Amino acid sequence: MSIIVLGTVALDTVKTPFGKRTQMLGGSAVHFAMAARIFTKVNLVAVIGSDFPEKYITFLQKKGVVLSSLIKTTGETFKWTGEYRGDLNNAITLKTQLGVLADFKPIISQKQRKIKNVFLANIDPDIQRYFLGKIYSPSLVGLDSMNYWILNKRNSLIRLLKEVDIYVANEHEARDLSGESNLIKAASYLHSLGPRMVLIKKGEHGALFYDQKQIFCLPAYPTDKVIDPTGAGDTFAGGLMGYLARASKVSETIIKKAIAYGTVAASFNVEDFGVGRTSCLKRKDLLARLRRFRKYVLF
Numbered sequence: 001m002s003i004i005v006l007g008t009v010a011l012d013t014v015k016t017p018f019g020k021r022t023q024m025l026g027g028s029a030v031h032f033a034m035a036a037r038i039f040t041k042v043n044l045v046a047v048i049g050s051d052f053p054e055k056y057i058t059f060l061q062k063k064g065v066v067l068s069s070l071i072k073t074t075g076e077t078f079k080w081t082g083e084y085r086g087d088l089n090n091a092i093t094l095k096t097q098l099g100v101l102a103d104f105k106p107i108i109s110q111k112q113r114k115i116k117n118v119f120l121a122n123i124d125p126d127i128q129r130y131f132l133g134k135i136y137s138p139s140l141v142g143l144d145s146m147n148y149w150i151l152n153k154r155n156s157l158i159r160l161l162k163e164v165d166i167y168v169a170n171e172h173e174a175r176d177l178s179g180e181s182n183l184i185k186a187a188s189y190l191h192s193l194g195p196r197m198v199l200i201k202k203g204e205h206g207a208l209f210y211d212q213k214q215i216f217c218l219p220a221y222p223t224d225k226v227i228d229p230t231g232a233g234d235t236f237a238g239g240l241m242g243y244l245a246r247a248s249k250v251s252e253t254i255i256k257k258a259i260a261y262g263t264v265a266a267s268f269n270v271e272d273f274g275v276g277r278t279s280c281l282k283r284k285d286l287l288a289r290l291r292r293f294r295k296y297v298l299f
Contacts, residue, residue, distance in 0.1 A: 204220050
């Protein structure tokens with residue numbers, strides 16, 4: 001089973017205590033794809049400008065990502081500049097340049113409209129809803145967002161939540177959207193807005209899952225090598241959704257395993273700048289780290 005992801009392809013400039021990288025390949029759809037491709041074929045839907053390096057297009061193609069719906073148009077590619085200082089859990093945004101993203105309208109083929117597994121990575125919720133309306137009878141829809149859209153397009157995001165199966169948010173977004181400081185109450189409120197499942201990412205403290213049948217937490221994979229956390233949440237979502245697409249069904253056991261794979265994938269992401277680590281990942285790497293993770297979290 002393949003998956004289609006709508007999101008951003010960006011040129012990121014990132015500074016951390018371990019160095020700085022300028023205009024490297026990034027964006028929510030790219031980080032998602034690097035993890036999801038390990039499990040299934042990934043169709044990427046995004047827009048880039050005329051300044052986007054051809055080497056990055058070649059790179060994505062070599063990783064097996066389907067780019068037939070990656071639109072290249074006149075203008076500048078979406079750019080993000082950020083810095084991590086003492087707390088590597090939180091990025092300081094220094095500059096955001098929307099560029100061609102400001103007028104983006106996704107275009108996909110008839111074949112892609114039949115794909116059953118859909119992930120709406122971080123992007124304007126109006127664009128997400130427009131895109132989802134192009135998909136014929138999806139069986140599994142995941143959604144991510146961010147505080148900017150919660151603040152500026154809250155109503156659009158809430159309407160969209162009625163149409164998705166899994167809502168993935170970090171703890172700050174969950175609190176902002178729900179108005180609840182307690183994460184269990186926040187998850188319950190978000191669940192009441194429509195999604196069958198709610199997954200709250202807690203950075204180095206793991207993840208909280210909530211649906212009508214169960215609530216459980218999974219810790220993060222313990223790592224002492226954190227170089228650049230940019231895209232870790234998108235990588236988590238890629239591992240999660242990629243495994244679910246491969247499994248072709250959702251059960252209590254499968255969702256737990258999918259979250260574990262997402263957690264392990266994210267732990268690789270933070271070990272290098274950009275996609276430096278995740279672009280080299282193979283399934284055997286995930287499996288080896290998952291086996292160690294099980295020893296850490298089980299008695």
